[in-house]
Amino acid sequence: MSINSLILRNLKKNLRNYYLYVFALIFSSGLYFAFVTLRYDKAMDPVEGSIKGGAAISTASILLLFIVAVFLLYANTIFIKQRSKEIGLFQLIGMTKNKIFRLLSAENAILYFGSLIIGVALGFAGSKLLIMILFKVTGVEGIASLSFSSRALLQTLIVFLCIYALIMLMNILFIKRQTILSLFHVKSKTEMTARKLSVFQVIIGVFGIALIAVGYVVSGKLFDGDFSSMIELFGAMFFILFCVILGTYLFYKGSVAFLVSLIRKQKGGYLNIKQVLSLSSIMFRMKSNAMLLTIITTVSALAIGLLSLSYITFYSAEDTAYNYTGGEDFSLLTESDADTFRQAMDDNNIAFTEDKAEVYTVQLNIDDILQTELELNFNASMMDTAVISEKAAGVDVAPDELKLTGYNELLQRFMSLKDEGDVTVHGKETETALHYTGLEDEYPISNYYTMGGLPTMIVDDALFQELKQDINPDLNQGYHWYFGYTIDDDAQLQRANDLFNGLDLEARDNSESRIDILEDQKSTIGLTLFIVGFLGLTFLITSGCILYFKQMDEAESEKPNYTILRKLGFTTTDLRRGIQRKQLFNFGIPLIIGLLHSYFAVQSGWFLFGSVMLTPMIVVMVIYTLLYSIFGILSVVHYNKVIKQSL
Amino acid sequence: MGILEATRIQKNYGNKFNKQEVLRGVDLSIEEGEFVGIMGSSGSGKTTLLNVLSSIDRASGGTILIQNNEITNMKENQLAEFRKNHLGFVFQDYNLLDTLTVKENILLPLSIKKVPKKEADRKFEEVASQLGIMELQNKYPSEISGGQKQRTSAARAFIHEPSIIFADEPTGALDSKSASDLLNKLSSLNANRKATIVMVTHDPAAASYCSRVIFIKDGQIYTQLNKGQQERQAFFKDIMSTQGVLSGVQNEH
Ligand SMILES: Nc1ncnc2c1ncn2[C@@H]1O[C@H](COP(=O)(O)OP(=O)(O)O)[C@@H](O)[C@H]1O
Ligand SMILES: [Mg+2]
Numbered sequence: 001m002s003i004n005s006l007i008l009r010n011l012k013k014n015l016r017n018y019y020l021y022v023f024a025l026i027f028s029s030g031l032y033f034a035f036v037t038l039r040y041d042k043a044m045d046p047v048e049g050s051i052k053g054g055a056a057i058s059t060a061s062i063l064l065l066f067i068v069a070v071f072l073l074y075a076n077t078i079f080i081k082q083r084s085k086e087i088g089l090f091q092l093i094g095m096t097k098n099k100i101f102r103l104l105s106a107e108n109a110i111l112y113f114g115s116l117i118i119g120v121a122l123g124f125a126g127s128k129l130l131i132m133i134l135f136k137v138t139g140v141e142g143i144a145s146l147s148f149s150s151r152a153l154l155q156t157l158i159v160f161l162c163i164y165a166l167i168m169l170m171n172i173l174f175i176k177r178q179t180i181l182s183l184f185h186v187k188s189k190t191e192m193t194a195r196k197l198s199v200f201q202v203i204i205g206v207f208g209i210a211l212i213a214v215g216y217v218v219s220g221k222l223f224d225g226d227f228s229s230m231i232e233l234f235g236a237m238f239f240i241l242f243c244v245i246l247g248t249y250l251f252y253k254g255s256v257a258f259l260v261s262l263i264r265k266q267k268g269g270y271l272n273i274k275q276v277l278s279l280s281s282i283m284f285r286m287k288s289n290a291m292l293l294t295i296i297t298t299v300s301a302l303a304i305g306l307l308s309l310s311y312i313t314f315y316s317a318e319d320t321a322y323n324y325t326g327g328e329d330f331s332l333l334t335e336s337d338a339d340t341f342r343q344a345m346d347d348n349n350i351a352f353t354e355d356k357a358e359v360y361t362v363q364l365n366i367d368d369i370l371q372t373e374l375e376l377n378f379n380a381s382m383m384d385t386a387v388i389s390e391k392a393a394g395v396d397v398a399p400d401e402l403k404l405t406g407y408n409e410l411l412q413r414f415m416s417l418k419d420e421g422d423v424t425v426h427g428k429e430t431e432t433a434l435h436y437t438g439l440e441d442e443y444p445i446s447n448y449y450t451m452g453g454l455p456t457m458i459v460d461d462a463l464f465q466e467l468k469q470d471i472n473p474d475l476n477q478g479y480h481w482y483f484g485y486t487i488d489d490d491a492q493l494q495r496a497n498d499l500f501n502g503l504d505l506e507a508r509d510n511s512e513s514r515i516d517i518l519e520d521q522k523s524t525i526g527l528t529l530f531i532v533g534f535l536g537l538t539f540l541i542t543s544g545c546i547l548y549f550k551q552m553d554e555a556e557s558e559k560p561n562y563t564i565l566r567k568l569g570f571t572t573t574d575l576r577r578g579i580q581r582k583q584l585f586n587f588g589i590p591l592i593i594g595l596l597h598s599y600f601a602v603q604s605g606w607f608l609f610g611s612v613m614l615t616p617m618i619v620v621m622v623i624y625t626l627l628y629s630i631f632g633i634l635s636v637v638h639y640n641k642v643i644k645q646s647l
Numbered sequence: 648m649g650i651l652e653a654t655r656i657q658k659n660y661g662n663k664f665n666k667q668e669v670l671r672g673v674d675l676s677i678e679e680g681e682f683v684g685i686m687g688s689s690g691s692g693k694t695t696l697l698n699v700l701s702s703i704d705r706a707s708g709g710t711i712l713i714q715n716n717e718i719t720n721m722k723e724n725q726l727a728e729f730r731k732n733h734l735g736f737v738f739q740d741y742n743l744l745d746t747l748t749v750k751e752n753i754l755l756p757l758s759i760k761k762v763p764k765k766e767a768d769r770k771f772e773e774v775a776s777q778l779g780i781m782e783l784q785n786k787y788p789s790e791i792s793g794g795q796k797q798r799t800s801a802a803r804a805f806i807h808e809p810s811i812i813f814a815d816e817p818t819g820a821l822d823s824k825s826a827s828d829l830l831n832k833l834s835s836l837n838a839n840r841k842a843t844i845v846m847v848t849h850d851p852a853a854a855s856y857c858s859r860v861i862f863i864k865d866g867q868i869y870t871q872l873n874k875g876q877q878e879r880q881a882f883f884k885d886i887m888s889t890q891g892v893l894s895g896v897q898n899e900h
Contacts, residue, residue: 194746194787269750269784270767272758280746564742567703568803569731569759571724647703 020549022115024075027545028068029119029160031538034127035064036152041131060531063302064538069163070295071542076167078553080104080174087175097175104175105168112167116160123156124148134530194284197261205258208250215243216596219604223413240604244597248297252290256589257283273570277578282585285554292550293590296543300594303539304624305601308617309609310529312602315619316610317521321514323406323443323453323611328355328484329493329514330500331446333507338483344499345485350492355484357392359449361385361475362425362467364457369421369436382426384475386449387457388482389464393444399460402434406443408453409607425457427470432463445482448510479507540624544631547587551635555642562646572643579639587632595621648715650810650843651677651700656709658695658866669695671866672709677811677845682837684857685847686886688894692866693847694815700845701734701813702726714810731759735804739816741796743788749799750775750784756807774802777839778832794825798832805836814846818853830856851890855883862893869893 039057080087090100219240227233260283267275286293325331329352332338338356345352364385390397397403402423417439425432445456459467487493493515500513562575599617606613658670669692677683687693698704700711702718710719718729735756736742743752750771757767775781778798783791791799797817804812814833818826834856837844846857854860856879862869872889874882 194789196785196787196790264751268764268768269748269771270754270758270764271747271751272761276744276747276751276755276758280744280751284746560742561744561746564744565755566727567730567736567742568756569727569729569734571727573724574759 018079018111020552021075021079022111024071024545024549025112025115026119026122027541028071029116029156030123030126032064032068032159033120033123033152033156034130035061035534036155037124037127037149038131038134040149040152041147057531060535063535065159067299067539067542068159069166071546072163073166073170074292074546075549076170078549080171081553084178087178101172101175104171108167108171109164112160112164116157120153120156130534134527194280197257201254202258203254204250205254205256208247208253208255211243211247212251213247215240215247216600218243219600222604223607245294245298248593248597249290249294251593252286252293254287256286273565273574274578274581276565277575278582278585281554281558281582282589286589289550292546296546297590297594297597299539299543300590300624300628301597301601303536304594304598304620306532307536307624308598308602308620309606310525310532311616311620312606312610312613313525314522314529314610315616316612317518317525319611320521321517323408323450324447324517325512325514326355326443326446326482326484328486329496330485331448331512332483332485332505333446333448333479333481333510335481337503337505337507337511338481340503340505341483341485341500344503345487345496348495348499350496350499351488352496353486353488355486357388357445357482358468359386359388359445359480359482360468360471361449362387362427362457362471363475365424365426366417366436369418369423371416371418383454385454385457386445387425387459387464387467388444389461390458391461393442393458395440395458397458397460399463400435401437401460403437403440403458404455405440405458406450406453407439407455409611411453413607425459425467426472427467428472430470432467434459446484446510446512448479448512449482479510536624540627543590544628547590548631548635548638551583551586552638555635555639559642559646562643566643566647572640575643576636576640579643580636583632583636583639587628587635591625591628595625649676650679650714651675651845652712653700654710656696656699656711657707658692658699658704659707669866670699670706673863673866673868675700675861675868677843679810679843680837680841682834682844682856682858683846684854684860685845685863686849686851686854686860686890687863687869689849691863693849693863696863697813697815697845697847701736701811702730731756731807733810735807735809735812737797737800737804737812737814737817739819741788741793741800741820743796743799743803745788748785748787749780749791749795752788752799753802753806755803756809760807762807770806774806777836778802792825793821794828797821797825797829801829801833801836805840805842808840808842811843811845814844816848817846818848818850823852826850826853851883851886854886855879860886860889862889864893 039061087100087104090103091097095103218236221227222233222236222240227236260279264271264275264279264283271279322328330341332341338354342352342354361384363382365381366383367380370380393405395403402425404417407417417436419438421436423434423436425434439455440458443450443456444458450456487496497513497515500511501516505511565575566572598621602617603613606617610616653673653675656670656673656675657668660667660669673696685693685696695704699706702711702721706719710717712718713729713733716729716733718726721729744755747755753771753775754767757770762770771784772781775784778801780795780798780802783795783799788796788799797820801814801817804814817833818829821829830853833844833846836842844857846853848854855874858874859871860874861871870889872882872885877885
């Protein structure tokens with residue numbers, strides 16, 4: 001038989017084995033090509049140039065490359081393992097290892113480059129879709145007409161050729177290392193031999209958990225002022241990464257086995273079917289896949305973390321915009337501007353609600369309520385602060401008290417305030433001692449007065465009138481009125497905005513429109529969010545697929561166990577329940593650890609990205625978990641089939 | 648009425664066009680407390696017969712009654728239910744779960760029946776000490792020898808006191824010392840616990856431990872031998888000669 005017909009025969013016979021491998025190939029090449037096409041497209045030039053986007057995109061493409069390579073190499077491992085028997089057979093009938101390798105390479109080349117072509121075609125179509133979504137999200141004007149980029153194609157080809165070379169290298173090593181006998185056994189031999197837990201493993205297990213805990217604790221202190229210089233900060237970040245990643249590895253290497261063995265010991269040898277199928281299997285398998293699981297967990301954590309942070313930014317844009325305008329749709333600063341605006345609205349029959357406040361700036365001594373160890377280069381005994389009356393704010397403040405409101409999250413981190421304390425208000429001549437009673441969330445006046453998120457003070461109306469008589473003219477040279485307008489009918493907002501932009505205003509530069517601010521923010525964040533979303537989805541799908549492939553492989557090697565259990569009288573329903581439990585662990589453990597990692601990462605520095613953490617982070621986590629569960633469910637379906645066939 | 652009554656059992660493999668008749672009408676009756684051996688040349692259908700009798704495989708025809716339960720037309724779940732209550736298994740390749748310790752493996756059949764833990768522990772100690780694997784209880788299968796694995800497998804078959812124990816070439820993978828060890832244990836369990844055992848083997852020495860040996864050939868029962876009051880040695884010679892005749896006849900074909 002000529003080698004060519006052997007190749008073809010093999011291809012036909014093994015088509016079913018191939019489908020996973022082919023899927024992995026098409027998926028990753030499509031994705032990669034879509035990404036590079038987008039990257040090199042002219043339409044991206046403005047966005048890429050305008051923002052720090054350039055660096056973001058390069059980082060993203062390196063990450064993408066890494067995950068694609070890991071994914072393909074893993075798919076190939078499973079693939080070659082499935083075929084080990086066949087390789088053994090070839091050797092048995094007298095083929096040299098060299099010849100087998102050539103045979104495999106040729107066969108692989110057909111599959112590989114065939115899938116690559118399909119992938120590129122699909123990727124091209126996909127990238128059109130993506131760029132449309134991109135423009136939808138960012139609102140950047142541009143034509144969604146994407147041209148085929150030969151540069152993108154070239155880069156994709158080079159990258160995948162390199163990965164192909166890696167795969168070939170792996171196959172050479174695999175074939176070289178194996179004897180005929182061991183090739184026959186690869187499949188039947190599970191990836192592990194169960195043995196009693198050694199003391200060493202217990203130590204590793206405990207150490208792994210401890211490392212992760214240390215990483216988490218340090219991450220919580222990252223911006224608390226313990227690390228004041230940049231070098232210390234980077235040192236701490238590196239330390240956290242090191243602890244958490246090594247800890248994760250040791251966790252899979254030892255802790256899982258250790259924890260499970262504690263549970264098992266407690267059962268005294270009497271396990272029910274769920275425990276038989278779940279505990280005993282993950283106890284040994286997680287250990288032998290520690291490296292892979294660590295990569296998956298890290299990648300998931302990275303994806304969830306990045307997604308959360310960019311969504312926090314995006315989500316906070318709305319908040320930020322509201323804070324800029326003092327919680328209204330438009331903010332104006334003078335009586336005559338307000339007149340002009342009201343007139344324009346009335347002329348066009350747009351109903352609105354007005355909210356106004358007289359605003360002055362005074363100096364506030366907050367030494368007593370400041371709570372920070374950082375060395376700050378400003379004078380806390382003379383802080384410029386905007387003051388408004390309780391009437392304008394719509395709250396009630398006692399005559400000898402003072403409330404602060406609308407304090408930016410990020411500033412709060414570095415200059416946090418106590419819950420209460422004594423402060424002094426400095427007018428031009430007089431000083432008034434007041435009792436501070438707490439911080440409110442609302443931003444009652446526009447950014448012009450709050451200068452990017454400094455708190456506004458609210459005082460009793462009588463006191464406000466007193467202060468007004470005694471203001472320091474040096475601090476109050478600009479405007480001292482705030483007018484906020486909210487359009488009653490959302491449908492008219494866009495028109496109101498157009499009118500607003502056409503008005504001739506005295507304080508044009510300092511009058512704000514909320515939706516303009518929002519638009520502006522979104523177009524800046526949109527690209528980042530898009531890239532991160534793209535990467536996150538890729539990470540999700542690849543790690544889900546890797547786990548799924550691994551489970552298919554595992555199902556195959558555990559099939560004899562199901563046969564035994566069914567012979568003993570366990571029903572398929574019993575086994576199915578056990579498998580569901582097992583998959584809950586197999587998919588759940590990496591997910592939960594990934595979620596935890598990303599939670600701690602996000603909470604250590606989210607305030608650098610936006611003003612709301614919980615909601616956007618939870619949204620990202622829930623969506624990620626749901627999508628990820630699809631792979632778990634697919635694997636359960638696969639197991640059900642295997643169980644059914646097992647007797 | 649025996650504990651197991653099988654009448655005209657047939658088993659075919661393949662499809663309509665390419666049918667292979669492996670069993671062609673086997674009649675078999677086994678009394679309670681018997682230790683029955685099934686012999687025959689390789690490929691004669693011993694494993695098939697055992698699988699069909701033990702409900703692991705379905706017969707193509709005929710009826711099987713175990714303790715007056717007809718298993719031939721039971722549903723899959725009823726069969727599982729039946730197996731867990733009435734049957735025990737020992738296989739040539741041990742069929743132990745390699746991720747469970749010896750004790751966990753042995754306790755599996757009790758766990759299906761949700762026997763209370765105290766009672767499970769008591770039963771375990773009883774059967775494990777009879778089979779001499781008490782000290783191994785916390786080891787994993789990969790840490791013990793073939794003979795010890797097979798004794799573990801036997802303990803698992805006996806622990807829930809099933810009506811019948813089916814063993815397929817239990818000594819097939821063992822050296823002769825471990826094999827005779829195991830067979831001694833099996834026959835003492837057979838005697839002490841009044842356990843009924845059906846054992847497939849192609850080894851006359853193993854078969855000589857049985858109280859009755861059935862020979863199958865061409866999918867039918869060829870003949871059977873009763874041990875009666877004979878010594879094991881004498882019975883062994885009988886078996887040898889019958890086997891000789893069996894293969895002699897084969898050679899004439
Ligand atoms: N699942 C099966 N499908 C098709 N043929 C089978 C199957 N199992 C066994 N056979 C055939 O049935 C015959 C008897 O097999 P078996 O009962 O395993 O023999 P023994 O155990 O006596 O060596 C053999 O010829 C074998 O090829
Ligand atoms: Mg057999």
